[in-house]
Amino acid sequence: MKTIRNLITGALLISIIGVPSIKAQSISLVEKREVYDKEHIPKKDPVPYPFIRESDVMYEKTVWRMINLREKMNQPLYYPTEPIGDRKNLTQLLLDILKDPLPGHQIFAYEPLLDYEFEKPMSIEDIFKQIGADTIREPLLDTVLNEFTMQITDIQTSLTDVNRLMIKEKWFFDNRYSTLQVRIIGLCPIKVGLREIEDPVTGEMINTGDISQQLLFWIYYPEVRYYLAKQEVFNPMNDAQRISFDDLLNQRRFSSYIYRVSNVHDNRDISEYAKGLDAMFEAERIKYELFEWEHDLWEY
Numbered sequence: 001m002k003t004i005r006n007l008i009t010g011a012l013l014i015s016i017i018g019v020p021s022i023k024a025q026s027i028s029l030v031e032k033r034e035v036y037d038k039e040h041i042p043k044k045d046p047v048p049y050p051f052i053r054e055s056d057v058m059y060e061k062t063v064w065r066m067i068n069l070r071e072k073m074n075q076p077l078y079y080p081t082e083p084i085g086d087r088k089n090l091t092q093l094l095l096d097i098l099k100d101p102l103p104g105h106q107i108f109a110y111e112p113l114l115d116y117e118f119e120k121p122m123s124i125e126d127i128f129k130q131i132g133a134d135t136i137r138e139p140l141l142d143t144v145l146n147e148f149t150m151q152i153t154d155i156q157t158s159l160t161d162v163n164r165l166m167i168k169e170k171w172f173f174d175n176r177y178s179t180l181q182v183r184i185i186g187l188c189p190i191k192v193g194l195r196e197i198e199d200p201v202t203g204e205m206i207n208t209g210d211i212s213q214q215l216l217f218w219i220y221y222p223e224v225r226y227y228l229a230k231q232e233v234f235n236p237m238n239d240a241q242r243i244s245f246d247d248l249l250n251q252r253r254f255s256s257y258i259y260r261v262s263n264v265h266d267n268r269d270i271s272e273y274a275k276g277l278d279a280m281f282e283a284e285r286i287k288y289e290l291f292e293w294e295h296d297l298w299e300y
Helices: 002-017 022-031 072-078 090-099 124-131 221-228 245-250 277-295
Strands: 057-068 134-142 147-156 164-174 179-198 205-215 218-220 257-261
Touching (some): 057 072, 057 277, 072 245, 090 124, 164 277, 179 221, 221 245, 257 277
Antiparallel strands (some): 134 147, 164 179, 179 205, 179 218
16 A cells, blocks of 8 residues: 555656656757757858068968878868768868858859969869769759759769869968968869770770879869868867868868979979979978078078
C-alpha cells in the first residue's frame, strides 16, 4: 500500500514539475546542431591595410607564385572537393561569389591573358565551360509563353583537377615604416590534366602523357577580401581555432615557389629559360634576393 502511495505521489510531482517530451527534445536538436553558435568568422571583417603613399615606396617587385594545393600544408585550400556543410574549398568559394555576390557588390572574373591579368572580364558561363561543368536541365513553366521549356536548374562541377593556384603579389619597401611588405593582387585557379591531341586519321583524342596546366580565370583580390574573411578554413589541430581564407593568405600559411618575376623580357616565366633543377634554383635565388635586399638596408 505504501509503495502504491509513493508511485502516485511521484506521478503527481512529475505532472506538476513537467518533463520535456521526446517531441520537444527532437525539435531542439533540429534547431541547434552544434554545441555553441560559431559567430567569430561569419561576422569577421578583413583587417584593413595601412595607407601607402607612392613617395614612401622606394622599392617594388611584382612576383607570381605557384601553389600546389595537393601539398600537405596547402590542403586546407583544396579540401573539401565538395561542400561539407558550411565548409568549402577556395575555388568553390570563388565560384559561389561570382554566381551570387552580395547586393551592390559587383565582382568580376578576368580572362587569363598574358599581357595583363585584369583587362578583359569573363562570364560565369565561360568559366563553367573551361571547368567542364555538367548542366542539369528540367522542364519549367514559362509564365510569359505559358508553356514548358527546358531550363538550367543546377550546375554540377568537379573541382578535383583544379589543384594549382597562382598568386600575383607586390613586394615593396615602405620607407615610412621601414619594412618590406607584400600585398596580394590576384588569384588564379589552375586545372591540371593530361594533354590530349587529335589523331589526324581517326579523329580521336590521344593522350600524350604530358601534363597540361589550364589557367581558368583571374580574380582581383581586393574585391573578394570581404568574402574570404567570412569563410573559415579547416584547422587540422583544433576545430575551435579556425581562421579565414583571408587570414591564411595574408599570414603566408602556405607553401609555394616563385613562378615568374617582373622582368624586361615581357615578364617571361622562369620555365622559359631554366628547366628542372635549374628552374628550382632560379626561384630560390629570386626569393633570397628579395630577402637580402631588405637585409642589406640595415647595419649591425
